[in-house]
């Protein structure tokens with residue numbers, strides 16, 4: 110039996126092909142049918158450069174690490190067929206020093222789908238069917254919206270940045286950058302009971318930030334921005350811009366925390382490093398997530414999060430390239446979803 114799959118062949122080149130379903134499933138893995146997937150900045154980096162954060166792909170790979178799926182073959186696991194599952198893409202070793210203390214995000218032998226850091230590369234989720242470890246599948250009730258459940262992974266990343274930033278009820282929080290990760294950081298911080306201010310260079314994303322939990326927002330680079338003072342307990346940097354990092358160092362309180370959720374890009378802007386010392390700012394990195402995945406799934410299951418405004422556009426799997434081009438154009442505010450075929454559509458024999 111064949112199924113529809115996408116593959117990144119080279120920079121800017123996504124190929125749609127019929128892939129052959131393996132006749133057997135690896136022990137410990139289950140066979141899944143993708144329900145909804147979403148595009149991440151990482152996918153976009155691979156699409157543009159065939160590399161991300163200095164890691165080059167050795168060969169063509171299927172992208173995608175944010176998705177939820179239905180169980181097709183439980184392969185002896187406790188999962189029930191047809192169950193909707195959230196997919197935790199971190200396949201950690203369980204044996205290294207980091208794993209033993211629960212920091213699976215920092216596992217030294219981690220495997221991750223659709224990534225150059227895993228060798229040989231492991232194909233990701235932008236395909237109709239795939240096999241994945243049963244331990245990475247978190248079953249949910251049938252009435253959970255798959256379009257929300259696909260956010261479990263990026264929401265978990267955002268929740269980790271909130272925990273790194275020691276954000277709690279009543280915290281004054283600034284989120285710099287209202288792209289998909291910044292917006293999810295706003296959702297996560299607001300869910301903790303923090304009071305969130307959002308900033309971005311684009312007015313429409315600041316408006317979107319207010320729809321998903323920010324109490325107020327301002328457009329960076331304006332006089333309003335220049336009049337802001339250092340009133341924030343925590344700043345989550347989600348833009349990747351050196352300019353925003355300076356804004357974070359400027360507006361965080363003395364002894365406050367700047368939680369870095371983005372990959373800050375090199376630029377000609379000089380980083381005002383002296384502020385770190387003068388204000389005793391704690392600048393902390395936030396990479397992926399640990400227990401936050403389970404917390405993210407529970408929050409999504411509760412149905413209380415404002416996730417619909419985050420959905421910018423939806424594309425069928427066959428138009429994954431068009432979806433990536435839309436993200437590349439910057440024309441979408443929020444997340445772009447990839448949908449598999451209708452649940453009951455027959456697959457090609």
Ligand SMILES: [Zn+2]
Nearest residue numbers: 149150151263
């Ligand atoms: Zn991602």
Ligand SMILES: [Zn+2]
Nearest residue numbers: 202205208216
């Ligand atoms: Zn490990």
